[in-house]
Amino acid sequence: MGAPSTTVAISANCGNCSAATGGAHFCPACGKIQPLPRGADYFAFFGLPQKLTLDLDQLEQRFHSLSWKLHPDHFARASEDERQLSLDRSSQLNDAYRTLRDPVARVEYLLGLAGIRKEGQKKQQAPPELLEEVFELNESLDELRDARASGGSAATMAGLRGKLEAAQHKFESSLAGVDRELARVSAEWDTALDSATDEAARKKLMEKMNEVLNRRSYIRNLVNGVRQELAAT
Numbered sequence: 001m002g003a004p005s006t007t008v009a010i011s012a013n014c015g016n017c018s019a020a021t022g023g024a025h026f027c028p029a030c031g032k033i034q035p036l037p038r039g040a041d042y043f044a045f046f047g048l049p050q051k052l053t054l055d056l057d058q059l060e061q062r063f064h065s066l067s068w069k070l071h072p073d074h075f076a077r078a079s080e081d082e083r084q085l086s087l088d089r090s091s092q093l094n095d096a097y098r099t100l101r102d103p104v105a106r107v108e109y110l111l112g113l114a115g116i117r118k119e120g121q122k123k124q125q126a127p128p129e130l131l132e133e134v135f136e137l138n139e140s141l142d143e144l145r146d147a148r149a150s151g152g153s154a155a156t157m158a159g160l161r162g163k164l165e166a167a168q169h170k171f172e173s174s175l176a177g178v179d180r181e182l183a184r185v186s187a188e189w190d191t192a193l194d195s196a197t198d199e200a201a202r203k204k205l206m207e208k209m210n211e212v213l214n215r216r217s218y219i220r221n222l223v224n225g226v227r228q229e230l231a232a233t
């Protein structure tokens with residue numbers, strides 16, 4: 001299986017026979033299970049380039065095949081070291097699969113690898129195009145809480161609920177739009193990787209993705225907040 005040219009090259013040698021392993025799960029020369037090499041990432045773990053458009057069926061197949069090969073049951077009679085390696089690799093396999101199969105977690109992970117995305121780094125601000133709607137939403141939420149506290153009439157409550165439901169739909173469709181945008185920038189990233197675009201251009205794309213993710217998490221919080229408020233009414 002020829003590795004795609006954009007796969008991160010990993011230099012590592014087998015602890016048993018010293019052959020170069022390229023970060024493979026098993027030594028190509030002697031077949032022994034290998035430690036996780038430095039610099040190995042979730043993409044490399046699956047033998048994939050750092051691309052954001054993945055064939056999910058293929059990923060799932062690789063996951064099942066690897067989880068079978070790395071399963072600790074196969075190492076019951078192996079050395080203590082090999083048993084530990086099978087545990088380490090199996091656990092990383094699960095983390096890698098959980099992260100890569102989700103398109104948003106996949107982008108977050110890639111940006112994290114590059115040191116561009118740090119969780120909870122700064123307080124999120126309303127995207128400019130939503131400022132007015134967020135302002136209206138907060139007003140409706142205040143009105144609803146006031147009406148609830150003062151025992152507002154059924155008609156008042158129903159009216160406020162209607163307003164909030166409309167806002168919820170609006171923000172849900174903004175969220176869908178942001179997801180489409182993320183998919184678009186992800187595809188641009190893959191193209192840039194294929195055409196060996198320079199470092200600066202790649203960094204710019206990553207910053208764009210980071211900005212989209214920030215907007216996404218802001219809107220998702222709004223949607224969740226409204227949902228909770230509606231459930232409590």
Ligand SMILES: [Zn+2]
Nearest residue numbers: 014017027030
């Ligand atoms: Zn070997």
